[in-house]
Amino acid sequence: MQNFEDRPAPGQCGGLLLLALTAGCANQPADDPSRAAASDPQAVPAAELRLSEFFKLPVGPRGLEPTEKLRGLVGRRVRVEGYLVKEEEPFPGLVMLTPVPVTLAELADGPADYLPPATLFAHATGENANRILAYRPGPWTLTGTLELGSREEPNGRISYARLNLDGAGSIKAPDGQAPVLLEQGVASHAHHH
Structure with a gap:
């Protein structure tokens, strides 16, 4: 069982989430259609x-x-x-x-x-x-x-x-x-x- 003190502070959760998202995006190829769709809906x-x-x-x-x-x-x-x-x-x-x-x-x-x-x-x-x-x-x-x-x-x-x-x-x-x-x-x- 994890102690309350061992959990990240609320402010750190957003940072961890942002790191996880950017790490996921870094692994996507530059020509990935999902990235193009986010920047250009017409794609x-x-x-x-x-x-x-x-x-x-x-x-x-x-x-x-x-x-x-x-x-x-x-x-x-x-x-x-x-x-x-x-x-x-x-x-x-x-x-x-x-x-x-x-x-x-x-x-x-x-x-x-x-x-x-x-x-x-x-x-x-x-x-x-x-x-x-x-x-x-x-x-x-x-x-x-x-x-x-x-x-x-x-x-x-x-x-x-x-x-x-x-x-x-x-x-x-x-x-x-x-x-x-x-x-x-x-x-x-x-x-x-």
């Missing part, structure tokens, strides 16, 4: 997720229920393909991705819309958080970290599934074209003319 391969895999089908008596796959990918990088929602009044740094093409007439219809339940709300970060992604018809591919849970979005809608985009390289426009990011004032002017 981690993204899991494929289809919008059709969001909810269990058929819808049961309890309403929409997320699939095991969707819940299992929370906090991980995923790649999702779908259609950008065409909006009259897009919000900077926010796009919605749906399994079918959707056009929202916010000015005429207000909050009434036809968004499918499997709508993914994607958020840009950094310098792109204040820009608007120019709409283009066709399938888009977005890559980022998946979040779940009800939350009110800047556009007033409630989201359940969100994607925090990795950066400008995480947006693939239809037909391999480069996405166009517009400044907010420029987007409004271009939209109304």
Whole structure:
């Protein structure tokens, strides 16, 4: 049996843990993928997720229920393909991705819309958080970290599934074209003319 006096002081435990962790890292090769992933999240391969895999089908008596796959990918990088929602009044740094093409007439219809339940709300970060992604018809591919849970979005809608985009390289426009990011004032002017 160990005496209380023989145990390391609480301050020493953190130092011992740090030494153990750094010793473990020192034994890893420089090209170890786990080290690259820690410094660059985009180095981690993204899991494929289809919008059709969001909810269990058929819808049961309890309403929409997320699939095991969707819940299992929370906090991980995923790649999702779908259609950008065409909006009259897009919000900077926010796009919605749906399994079918959707056009929202916010000015005429207000909050009434036809968004499918499997709508993914994607958020840009950094310098792109204040820009608007120019709409283009066709399938888009977005890559980022998946979040779940009800939350009110800047556009007033409630989201359940969100994607925090990795950066400008995480947006693939239809037909391999480069996405166009517009400044907010420029987007409004271009939209109304």
